[in-house]
Amino acid sequence: xxxxxxxxxxxxxxxxxxxxxxxxxxxxxxxxxxxxxxxxxxxxxxxxxxxxxxxxxxxxxxxxxxxxxxxxxxxxxxxxxxxxxxxxxxxxxxxxxxxxxxxxxxxxxxxxxxxxxxxxxxxxxxxxxxxxxxxxxxxxxxxxxxxxxxxxxxxxxxxxxxxxxxxxxxxxxxxxxxxxxxxxxxxxxxxxxxxxxxxxxxxxxxxxxxxxxxxx
Numbered sequence: 001x002x003x004x005x006x007x008x009x010x011x012x013x014x015x016x017x018x019x020x021x022x023x024x025x026x027x028x029x030x031x032x033x034x035x036x037x038x039x040x041x042x043x044x045x046x047x048x049x050x051x052x053x054x055x056x057x058x059x060x061x062x063x064x065x066x067x068x069x070x071x072x073x074x075x076x077x078x079x080x081x082x083x084x085x086x087x088x089x090x091x092x093x094x095x096x097x098x099x100x101x102x103x104x105x106x107x108x109x110x111x112x113x114x115x116x117x118x119x120x121x122x123x124x125x126x127x128x129x130x131x132x133x134x135x136x137x138x139x140x141x142x143x144x145x146x147x148x149x150x151x152x153x154x155x156x157x158x159x160x161x162x163x164x165x166x167x168x169x170x171x172x173x174x175x176x177x178x179x180x181x182x183x184x185x186x187x188x189x190x191x192x193x194x195x196x197x198x199x200x201x202x203x204x205x206x207x208x209x210x211x212x213x214x215x216x
Contacts, residue, residue, distance in 0.1 A: 005029070005030055005031050006030040006031065006045045006046065006212065006215055007030070007031050007033070007043075007044050007045045007046075008025055008030050008031065008032045008033070008044060008045065008046045008047075008048060008212075008215070009032075009033050009034075009035060009040050009041050009044035009046075009047050009048070010022055010025070010032060010033070010034045010035075010047075010048045010050065011035075011036065011041055011047060011048065011049050011050075011062075011065070011067055011070070012034050012035055012036045012065075013036055013058075013061040013062045013064060013065045013067050014061040014064070015050065015051050015052055015053055015057065015058045015061050015062075015086065015087075016049075016050025016051050016052055016084070016085070016086075016087060017050060017052065017196065017198060017199070018034050018050060019034070020198045020199065021048060021050050021084065021198045022034050023198070024197065024198035024204065024205065024208060025048065025198075025208060025212075027205065028205075028208060028209055028212055030212060036065040036067075038065070038066060038070065041067075041070045041074075042070055042073060042074065044079075045079075045080070045215050045216060046079075046080045046081075046082065046211075046212065046215035047070070047071070047074055047079070047080065047081045047082070048081075048082045048083075048084065048087075049062075049067065049071065049081060049082070049083045049084070049087040049090075050083075050084045050085065050086075050087045051083070051084065051085050051086030051087035051088075051089070051090060052085055052086055052149075053086060054086075054097060055086060055089055055090065055095030055097055055102055055104070055112055055152065056095065056097060056100065056102040058086045058087070058089075058090050059090055059095075059102055059103070059104060062090060062105075068105045071091075071105055071107065072105070072107075074189070075107065075188075075189055075190055078188070078189045079189055080189050080190075080191070080211075080214055080215045081189060081190050081191070082191050082192065082193075082211055083190075083191070083192035083193070084192070084193055084196060084197065084198070085149070085150060085193075085194060085195070085196055086150075087192070088184075088185070088192035088193060088194055089104070089112040089152065089153070089154070089194075090104045090105055091104065091105050091107045091108055091185075091190070091192055092104050092105075092106070092107075092108050092109070092110040092111065092112055092154055093106045093108070093109050093110055093111065094106075094111050094112070095111070095112035095113075095152065096111060096112065096113050096114075097114075097152065107187075107190060108158075108159055108170075108185070108187070109158040109159055110154050110156065110157065110158045110159070110182075111154065111156075111158075112152050112153065112154055113152060113153075113154075113155060114151060114152055115150075115151060115152065115153050115155070115177060115178055115179070115181060116155070116178050116179050117177050117178020117179065118178060119178075120151045120178075121149060121150055121151040122148050122149075122150055122151070122153075122177040122178075123148065123149050124147070124148065125145040125146065125147055125148075126145060126146065126148050126175050126176075126177065126195070127142065127143060127144065127145055127146075127175070128144075128146060128173050128174065128175045128183045128184065128195075129142070129173060129174045129175070129183075130142075130171075130173040130184070131171045131172070131173065133171055134171055134173065134186060135186060135210055135211075135213075135214060136173075136184060136186055136191060136193070136207055136210050136211060137173065137184075137207065137210070138210050139206060139210070140203055140206055140207065144203045145200075145203065146183075146193075146195035146196075146197070146200040146203055146204060146207075147195055147196050147199040147200045147201075147204070148175070148177070148194065148195045148196070149196065150194060153181035153182065153194055154181060154182040154194075155179060155180065155181050155182075157172050157182060168188075170185050170186060170187035170188075171185070171186040171187070172184075172185055173185070173186075175194070175195075181194070182194060183195060191211060191214075193207070
């Protein structure tokens with residue numbers, strides 16, 4: 001590892017575009033390791049959790065390497081985690097596919113369900129609606145497009161505001177395909193995108209650069 005370089009681990013639990021994510025992150029001059037190793041994932045400056053395919057299969061793979069525990073421990077210590085595609089979906093409480101409900105990591109309440117749209121899957125380039133305070137989308141205008149491939153998503157944000165106002169509410173970015181769904185979340189050390197930044201060209205590269213700027 002180069003002196004002073006950030007150490008990023010991409011969690012290998014049998015799912016996700018691991019090598020394309022590795023190449024996309026490495027372009028930013030950081031050290032990237034693809035591994036299922038518990039200690040490496042816990043100790044990294046930043047952890048990326050990719051994911052493709054079925055929610056239930058991703059959760060089974062994640063639990064097989066204790067990835068759900070790794071995510072929880074990192075967040076308890078304020079250590080950055082970025083979920084991508086189904087790697088974002090598994091951060092929610094549950095996923096429902098073909099009538100079967102699977103428990104997720106429950107970092108956020110909410111249900112991953114089939115999109116209500118004339119054409120599913122949602123595949124291709126789409127714009128997003130990001131909040132003004134966003135860090136992930138800093139420098140990226142409203143016409144910027146990102147690459148999506150998914151049939152399921154979170155159609156309702158269910159986390160209630162802190163009644164005492166002590167906790168800063170998460171920043172939720174939305175997109176539309178048939179109806180609205182959550183496209184990204186920024187919640188302290190935990191960030192996630194439904195789209196694939198590693199497949200989103202210059203826009204995705206800028207988003208990854210923005211996320212890396214939050215990694216100490």
